[in-house]
Amino acid sequence: MLPISFLSDYGHRDEWVGVCHGVIQRIAPGAMVIDIAHELPPTDIRHAALMLENALPFLPAGVVLAVVDPGVGTDRRAVALRSADGRLLVGPDNGLLWPAAQAAGGIEVAVEVSASRFRLDRVSPTFHGRDLFAPVAAHLALGAALDDAGAAIEPATITPLEIASPSVAARTVRAAVRLVDRFGNVQLQARAGDMESAGLRPGACVELAGRSQGVYGRTFAEAPPGEAVVYEDSSGWIAVAVNGGSAAAVLDVRAGSSLSVAGCEP
Amino acid sequence: MLPISFLSDYGHRDEWVGVCHGVIQRIAPGAMVIDIAHELPPTDIRHAALMLENALPFLPAGVVLAVVDPGVGTDRRAVALRSADGRLLVGPDNGLLWPAAQAAGGIEVAVEVSASRFRLDRVSPTFHGRDLFAPVAAHLALGAALDDAGAAIEPATITPLEIASPSVAARTVRAAVRLVDRFGNVQLQARAGDMESAGLRPGACVELAGRSQGVYGRTFAEAPPGEAVVYEDSSGWIAVAVNGGSAAAVLDVRAGSSLSVAGCEP
Amino acid sequence: MLPISFLSDYGHRDEWVGVCHGVIQRIAPGAMVIDIAHELPPTDIRHAALMLENALPFLPAGVVLAVVDPGVGTDRRAVALRSADGRLLVGPDNGLLWPAAQAAGGIEVAVEVSASRFRLDRVSPTFHGRDLFAPVAAHLALGAALDDAGAAIEPATITPLEIASPSVAARTVRAAVRLVDRFGNVQLQARAGDMESAGLRPGACVELAGRSQGVYGRTFAEAPPGEAVVYEDSSGWIAVAVNGGSAAAVLDVRAGSSLSVAGCEP
Numbered sequence: 017m018l019p020i021s022f023l024s025d026y027g028h029r030d031e032w033v034g035v036c037h038g039v040i041q042r043i044a045p046g047a048m049v050i051d052i053a054h055e056l057p058p059t060d061i062r063h064a065a066l067m068l069e070n071a072l073p074f075l076p077a078g079v080v081l082a083v084v085d086p087g088v089g090t091d092r093r094a095v096a097l098r099s100a101d102g103r104l105l106v107g108p109d110n111g112l113l114w115p116a117a118q119a120a121g122g123i124e125v126a127v128e129v130s131a132s133r134f135r136l137d138r139v140s141p142t143f144h145g146r147d148l149f150a151p152v153a154a155h156l157a158l159g160a161a162l163d164d165a166g167a168a169i170e171p172a173t174i175t176p177l178e179i180a181s182p183s184v185a186a187r188t189v190r191a192a193v194r195l196v197d198r199f200g201n202v203q204l205q206a207r208a209g210d211m212e213s214a215g216l217r218p219g220a221c222v223e224l225a226g227r228s229q230g231v232y233g234r235t236f237a238e239a240p241p242g243e244a245v246v247y248e249d250s251s252g253w254i255a256v257a258v259n260g261g262s263a264a265a266v267l268d269v270r271a272g273s274s275l276s277v278a279g280c281e282p
Numbered sequence: 283m284l285p286i287s288f289l290s291d292y293g294h295r296d297e298w299v300g301v302c303h304g305v306i307q308r309i310a311p312g313a314m315v316i317d318i319a320h321e322l323p324p325t326d327i328r329h330a331a332l333m334l335e336n337a338l339p340f341l342p343a344g345v346v347l348a349v350v351d352p353g354v355g356t357d358r359r360a361v362a363l364r365s366a367d368g369r370l371l372v373g374p375d376n377g378l379l380w381p382a383a384q385a386a387g388g389i390e391v392a393v394e395v396s397a398s399r400f401r402l403d404r405v406s407p408t409f410h411g412r413d414l415f416a417p418v419a420a421h422l423a424l425g426a427a428l429d430d431a432g433a434a435i436e437p438a439t440i441t442p443l444e445i446a447s448p449s450v451a452a453r454t455v456r457a458a459v460r461l462v463d464r465f466g467n468v469q470l471q472a473r474a475g476d477m478e479s480a481g482l483r484p485g486a487c488v489e490l491a492g493r494s495q496g497v498y499g500r501t502f503a504e505a506p507p508g509e510a511v512v513y514e515d516s517s518g519w520i521a522v523a524v525n526g527g528s529a530a531a532v533l534d535v536r537a538g539s540s541l542s543v544a545g546c547e548p
Numbered sequence: 549m550l551p552i553s554f555l556s557d558y559g560h561r562d563e564w565v566g567v568c569h570g571v572i573q574r575i576a577p578g579a580m581v582i583d584i585a586h587e588l589p590p591t592d593i594r595h596a597a598l599m600l601e602n603a604l605p606f607l608p609a610g611v612v613l614a615v616v617d618p619g620v621g622t623d624r625r626a627v628a629l630r631s632a633d634g635r636l637l638v639g640p641d642n643g644l645l646w647p648a649a650q651a652a653g654g655i656e657v658a659v660e661v662s663a664s665r666f667r668l669d670r671v672s673p674t675f676h677g678r679d680l681f682a683p684v685a686a687h688l689a690l691g692a693a694l695d696d697a698g699a700a701i702e703p704a705t706i707t708p709l710e711i712a713s714p715s716v717a718a719r720t721v722r723a724a725v726r727l728v729d730r731f732g733n734v735q736l737q738a739r740a741g742d743m744e745s746a747g748l749r750p751g752a753c754v755e756l757a758g759r760s761q762g763v764y765g766r767t768f769a770e771a772p773p774g775e776a777v778v779y780e781d782s783s784g785w786i787a788v789a790v791n792g793g794s795a796a797a798v799l800d801v802r803a804g805s806s807l808s809v810a811g812c813e814p
Binding site: 293294295296297298299300301303304305307308311312324353354355356406407408409412413 | 551553555560580582583584585586587588589599600602603606607608729730731766767768769779781782
């Protein structure tokens, strides 16, 4: 039986995560379910999609069940995908699965599961996580073929979620903010290679958004308390932290903003 | 071994949920434990009881361990129940288990477990979840007979928790508020059949508490942003949502309030 | 395979807990992982260490994975320990593991794991939970020898975390505040024996910090609403609660403060 990795914005105050687990165990008794996280910002598809992309390389081969679904009950499609490297991803077709699927080699097979034979007998228009996506994930974990889960659709029609590439100039990288974590650390859509292309090397003084100075270092602790550090984070993205504070607050940025990192004279 | 579904108001800041899991694994190694939810409103028995009632149909057959227990250490009874459809429910006798047990066909067998042979050697007066309820649940999961868990008591003496039935008149349903979820959606103690009895049919304009208008629709998205929708929710109850807002705040209701839904001219 | 009990300050908003679970399942498929708690006060080593000490007796024999690691990426050591009673504890050498290891009979064997052969191929300087500690814990769960996890170090060099002993005088106990839980209950570094040595027995009137009166009772419910009760808590420590309120707020104390409990005339 394949493990299922489960991500949602359901939170732990209501019973929603638990009943999805219940449905999975009713269909696939003993299934291993890994809770990636469930206290995500509600209805924030972009946040969940990028977080899933970051988590994927560390999850076991098997099924990903992801549900951040503000369009539940509308005509948005419900899908199950197989990526080139064999991951199975189940969730709404709203961009949520796209970055992870791309990172997993791209989408090889896609099926529409709204009318899946695996769904529960009664499908509520407001809780497809429980009635549709969890049952499909559980049957895939049991070894069902993707073709049996729904009707084939063209992989190229899956809703994309793309983040702008960074712009790299001499001694400046301007990049989109991917995610802000609970500590206010700011993850940028830029890699160490982009910094190097701009001539910014570890140890350099950097100016952020033209307003704060910091150091391009290796870890949080390299900045004095209250000061900024730019570093390659644990997902391989360039990020900004403020030692003991919130970089997002200090720099006044949020997910979807862009931020410039420029060399400076210390 | 039977799965255990576990609900509490312990939260995830303290070690309480974890040590209950630890106690279960020490007694029943490898037991499957489903966490229904643990960030419930502290000490709110009614909220937890109704949430458990909603969750139950989606949980696997087996044991329910539920602990919301403001009376721990007093003379409130501690019980384990078997419902007509074979569910085993363990927790304080304060109303918490009652709605779920009724929904499961009623209570067939009840035992008082305060002095259970399955309890830990030392029972703290303030943490029966760990010392009494989790061990009883674990032994039941292993297959122990309910009779071995405690002394038989009369099922009819189990503390009830009853919600008033809706009052249905021509073009008006007045119903108790069962639950308010994290989004502020308001779940009412009324069914679609009550709406129909009142002559309110999907598509109708409805007035809420004499102060807000909305539509009796099928899902959240049928209301424009900021407007109310009345719908049959995923647990089969009539509910009120405000698209992009909190219905509870807009209507100024909370669990235990009552709310009228009346037909109106749009 | 040994069960792993996992404690961290990662929270459930980000993917950090989930990817540690993912790494464990990739290495040790089917491993039982108990989440002790993850919504701890961020970077509060002392809080986590004392909570782990309290939880330990109720966790199954096996591996403890604990990560509260503000010094990640600095030269603080990363360690795996075996206690006299056979527990295996993995985490940063910053005091976090020390109280639990002492409670488990003391440290018998210690290894430094920063360069462990079990770590992931690429170790991020900011996420040793995922790249170093979770893999080491997973391999120990599979049965790897502690000696294979790292280089032996002297147990006596493990960073201690010691809480001052209470001072006991006639009719007064002054003790350090160990922990404040989510309800504001205040756990003191004092035992029932200390109260007895001071001549304070259950039923006594007690004055707290010279400002509030209460009763030395057995459980919360013995105080009228809004009043304080001193009691032996579920971990065997003397604690203060305010019925329906926050003792920490009423007494203006926090973890690390000290508090006097003195006899009084009611």
